[in-house]
Amino acid sequence: xxxxxxxxxxxxxxxxxxxxxxLVAGCxLVAGCxxxxxxxxxxxxxxxxxxxxALIADLPxxxxxxxxxxxxxxxxxxxxxxxxxxxxxxxxxxxxGFDLTASCETADGVGxxxxxxxxxxxxxxxxxxxxxxxxxxxVRIPAxxxxxxxxxxxxxxxxxxxxxxxxxxPCD
Numbered sequence: 001x002x003x004x005x006x007x008x009x010x011x012x013x014x015x016x017x018x019x020x021x022x023l024v025a026g027c028x029l030v031a032g033c034x035x036x037x038x039x040x041x042x043x044x045x046x047x048x049x050x051x052x053x054a055l056i057a058d059l060p061x062x063x064x065x066x067x068x069x070x071x072x073x074x075x076x077x078x079x080x081x082x083x084x085x086x087x088x089x090x091x092x093x094x095x096x097g098f099d100l101t102a103s104c105e106t107a108d109g110v111g112x113x114x115x116x117x118x119x120x121x122x123x124x125x126x127x128x129x130x131x132x133x134x135x136x137x138x139v140r141i142p143a144x145x146x147x148x149x150x151x152x153x154x155x156x157x158x159x160x161x162x163x164x165x166x167x168x169x170p171c172d
Contacts, residue, residue, distance in 0.1 A: 037070045038080035042089060048135050048166075052077035052090035055137065055164035059088060063156055064141070064149035084142045086149065088157070092138040095129045104131040104171040107154035110161045111171025112139075114150075126150050130161050131171040137161055 059079045061068050066082030077090040097115050104111035111131040118124050126141040128150060137157065141149045 036083065037072045038085045038087065040071045040073070040076045040078045040080070040087070040089070042076050042078060042091075049077065049091065051164050051166075052135055055090050055160050056088070058160050058164065060156055063088070064145060064152040066145075066149075082145075084144070086142065086145065086153065087140045088153075089138045089140075091135040092129065094136070095127070095138070098129070098131070100169075102131070105150075105154065106171065107151065108158035108162075110154070110158040112154050113171075122146055128154060130165065132167055132169040133161055133165040134168050135165055137165065 056077055056079055059068070063079075063081040063086055066086055069080050069083070069085060071078050071080050079088045080086065081088075095113060095115070098113050102113055104113050105128075106112070110133070112128040113131040114126065114128055118126055123143050125143050126139075126146055126149070128139040128141070130137045139153050139157065141153060
């Protein structure tokens with residue numbers, strides 16, 4: 001559609017270029033493109049790439065009632081759902097603000113870290129990161145899908161996180 005803004009999300013942990021994740025919803029936001037591919041630029045993932053490949057391969061066809069859409073490159077440790085996209089990425093670095101004293105939300109025994117400001121401001125995009133698992137899995141949910149998409153995504157992903165990643169420190 002003409003006049004639609006470009007979407008560019010960036011997660012950057014200072015001093016860690018391998019953790020930089022750049023997501024660009026390329027053709028989705030360009031007038032007349034018609035391609036539902038979400039371009040994902042992911043540097044080498046932190047952690048076990050085989051575990052990430054297996055987790056991404058086992059993701060469901062829908063997440064939070066949004067259908068899966070193609071990502072580019074096709075071998076990225078990521079998946080996308082809907083438009084604007086909910087993006088699941090495996091092998092992300094420790095999120096800014098997370099430490100051993102951070103609180104987490106638990107779904108089916110799997111802890112997810114949510115930054116404090118996202119609890120306080122429901123108009124912010126929601127970023128969920130598995131807590132205590134390696135490799136870490138991140139889910140970026142556009143604010144328009146709140147409040148239901150967060151719990152739905154955590155419940156859908158919890159069994160896959162348990163199956164494909166390693167628990168190193170339980171989130172209490």
